[in-house]
Amino acid sequence: MKVTEKDVIYVADLANLELSESERIAMVRDLNSILDYVDRLNELDTSNVEPMAQVSDRYGVDASKQGSAGFGYASREDVVEGLRKSLPQEVALENAPDADGTFFRVPKVIER
Amino acid sequence: MDLTQLSIDGIRSTVQERSTTAFALAEAHYARIEKEDGEIGAFLTLCKERALEQADRIDRMAAEGKELPPLGGVPVAIKDVMSTRGVRTTAGSKILGHYIPPYDCTAVARMEAAGAVVLGKTNCDEFAMGSSNENSAFRPVRNPHDSSRVPGGSSGGSAAAVAADMAVVALGSDTGGSIRQPASFCGVVGLMPTYGRVSRYGLIAFASSLDHIGPLTRTVKDAAIVLHTIAGRDPMDPTSADLPVPDYVAELEKPVRGLKLGVAKEYFGEGLDDEVRHAVESAIDRLKSFGCEIVPVSLPHTPYAIPTYYLIATAEASANLARYDGVRYSYRAAGVKSLSEMYRRSRDEGFGAEVKRRIMLGTYALSAGYYDAYYLKAQKVRTLLTRDFEEAFSKVDAIVTPTSPTAAFRLGEKSNDPLAMYLADIYTVTADLAGIPGISVPCGETSEKLPIGLQILGKHFDEATIMRVAHAYEQGA
Numbered sequence: 001m002k003v004t005e006k007d008v009i010y011v012a013d014l015a016n017l018e019l020s021e022s023e024r025i026a027m028v029r030d031l032n033s034i035l036d037y038v039d040r041l042n043e044l045d046t047s048n049v050e051p052m053a054q055v056s057d058r059y060g061v062d063a064s065k066q067g068s069a070g071f072g073y074a075s076r077e078d079v080v081e082g083l084r085k086s087l088p089q090e091v092a093l094e095n096a097p098d099a100d101g102t103f104f105r106v107p108k109v110i111e112r
Numbered sequence: 113m114d115l116t117q118l119s120i121d122g123i124r125s126t127v128q129e130r131s132t133t134a135f136a137l138a139e140a141h142y143a144r145i146e147k148e149d150g151e152i153g154a155f156l157t158l159c160k161e162r163a164l165e166q167a168d169r170i171d172r173m174a175a176e177g178k179e180l181p182p183l184g185g186v187p188v189a190i191k192d193v194m195s196t197r198g199v200r201t202t203a204g205s206k207i208l209g210h211y212i213p214p215y216d217c218t219a220v221a222r223m224e225a226a227g228a229v230v231l232g233k234t235n236c237d238e239f240a241m242g243s244s245n246e247n248s249a250f251r252p253v254r255n256p257h258d259s260s261r262v263p264g265g266s267s268g269g270s271a272a273a274v275a276a277d278m279a280v281v282a283l284g285s286d287t288g289g290s291i292r293q294p295a296s297f298c299g300v301v302g303l304m305p306t307y308g309r310v311s312r313y314g315l316i317a318f319a320s321s322l323d324h325i326g327p328l329t330r331t332v333k334d335a336a337i338v339l340h341t342i343a344g345r346d347p348m349d350p351t352s353a354d355l356p357v358p359d360y361v362a363e364l365e366k367p368v369r370g371l372k373l374g375v376a377k378e379y380f381g382e383g384l385d386d387e388v389r390h391a392v393e394s395a396i397d398r399l400k401s402f403g404c405e406i407v408p409v410s411l412p413h414t415p416y417a418i419p420t421y422y423l424i425a426t427a428e429a430s431a432n433l434a435r436y437d438g439v440r441y442s443y444r445a446a447g448v449k450s451l452s453e454m455y456r457r458s459r460d461e462g463f464g465a466e467v468k469r470r471i472m473l474g475t476y477a478l479s480a481g482y483y484d485a486y487y488l489k490a491q492k493v494r495t496l497l498t499r500d501f502e503e504a505f506s507k508v509d510a511i512v513t514p515t516s517p518t519a520a521f522r523l524g525e526k527s528n529d530p531l532a533m534y535l536a537d538i539y540t541v542t543a544d545l546a547g548i549p550g551i552s553v554p555c556g557e558t559s560e561k562l563p564i565g566l567q568i569l570g571k572h573f574d575e576a577t578i579m580r581v582a583h584a585y586e587q588g589a
Contacts, residue, residue, distance in 0.1 A: 003476070007476070008472070011472055011475050011476045011479060012472065014475050014479060015430060015434075015459075015471050015472060015475040016434070016437070016452075016455040016456055016459055017456060017459050017460055017463075017468060017471065017472070018456040018457065018460050019460065019468070020460075023465075023468070026465075027468075027469065027472055030469055030530055031469075031472060031473060031476065033530070033531055034422065034473060034530065034531060034534075035473075037418075037419060037531055038419040038422065038423060038486065039419075040415070040416065040419055041416055041419050041420065041423075041489050041490065041493055042489075043416075044413070044416060044493060044496065046489060046492035046493060046496070049492040049493075049495050049496060050492070050495055051488055051491035051492050051494075051495065052491050052492075052494040052495040052498060053321060053491055054321045054351075055307045055308070055321070055498075055546070055547030055572075056308075056351070058495065058498060059547075059572065065502075066502070066505065066571055066572060067306075067571060067572025067573050067574075069355060070306065070308060070309075070353035070354075070355045070572060070573045071308065071353070071572075072353075072354065073308075073350055073351060073352075073353070073354065076350075087214055087215075091214045092214075092440075094212070094214065095210075095211055095212060095214075095440065095441035096439065096440055096441065097438060097439075097442075097443070097444035098444065104439050104440060106439055106451055106454065107448055107449060107450050107451050107453070107454050108449075108450060108451065109450075109451045
């Protein structure tokens, strides 16, 4: 067992979730089952392998690779392109569960 | 004339000639939805006013003798992960149950600019996380070929809408197979373009380095027309490719004779259903009879694709879904006393079980002490999986595989076993990780009359070749 209920409580806290007790029990079971399966990645020696966060990591910076032209954005000039105007305030507030016409309203942030 | 049976070109010319109207086409599809969709559940929201307004615009163009744009009058459905201005967009989630976007997704805007008539928004797994559409917060979708079976996922509503003739075209999204697998289960064509070929602007993000928008259609030619419409650079998505968009329809007619097609034994191993294997092998024989050369290739890291995918996709999802905080546009729990309670309770009540599971897995994989062991490790294996394709594509023009190891399974069959559900994507996830394009085209059915899909994978930005092979197969089959 890699993941304990304590771990689940800690990770849920990081993720801004609370989870009911039954959800926590199921989560311990499911995460362990998935992580056991994921462990097979350790069969591979990756000590000399570059990580790839984006397809452009591998292609955008290497013009010799097939398809690289399409990933050229990885090293584009740092210029503003096509920025859209901000949404008008009333439009930005339209979907808010609670707004006062000017601001989003939320419960008290600082407890005292 | 049955108005729900026409191709894109058929619609455009019929409307242009005034033999029918875009209005009548839209009405015919709404009538079909009215009749069929109570059972199937493909649509979450219909936008009849918007559709009829657009149809009217197309009909006026035709009446004035103006040449119609490529999708003039074509009734389409949009997966509910693509934002539509003024039309509710839920991502299949309760947390966005009342969200009305203030802007359009680029792909949707391009479809409408090309004359398409958007009928409504299609059901999907919550935040596109699932392989059966059972993770929709609203209702499951039933497979039009057998209502006891799933349509696949996560673009299950889009696939079912096209399969049941409720739309001529649907847009879907593919992060691990979510266009191709449901296309295969529902017996339609599903195309995932190269990463960056189609702008993701306005697509509700699941895993940003893996998300793709693409069409589900009845024919390969229709998919080619749609891709031509939605592809190309968009300043609003910095990862969209600044490359010319080929004339995909013209490319379809080039001969396939002499093309080298790779067959990888890793895609025909344990877990592949015998009937699916037989159908795909017959399809490969047929392509050989057209003059394609069949070349064995190896993709040795394939067994590591699913674990790699589930670490990377969930890590990205955990970050992307942090925005649902109950403040700006998502569900807020009632009666909360503090900000942190508001976040937690809103997310607890707003997200479904699979989404929470993935947020938890992703958060765990990114958390201090586990980052190197899980997330970084997965990124390195992603490189190995991508190198497999580079090696293979140095020898072949495309690779042919089954789309899914089985035909459509039953509702409830895998819903209590997340890992078993993840394995439904075993032949599709690697293409998402490598960013290469793939298409699923129907290649027969099982003894129970369930559709089977043939997948064709191609080189980066070479959608033309995989569509050409798929088209040749479809026309000759």
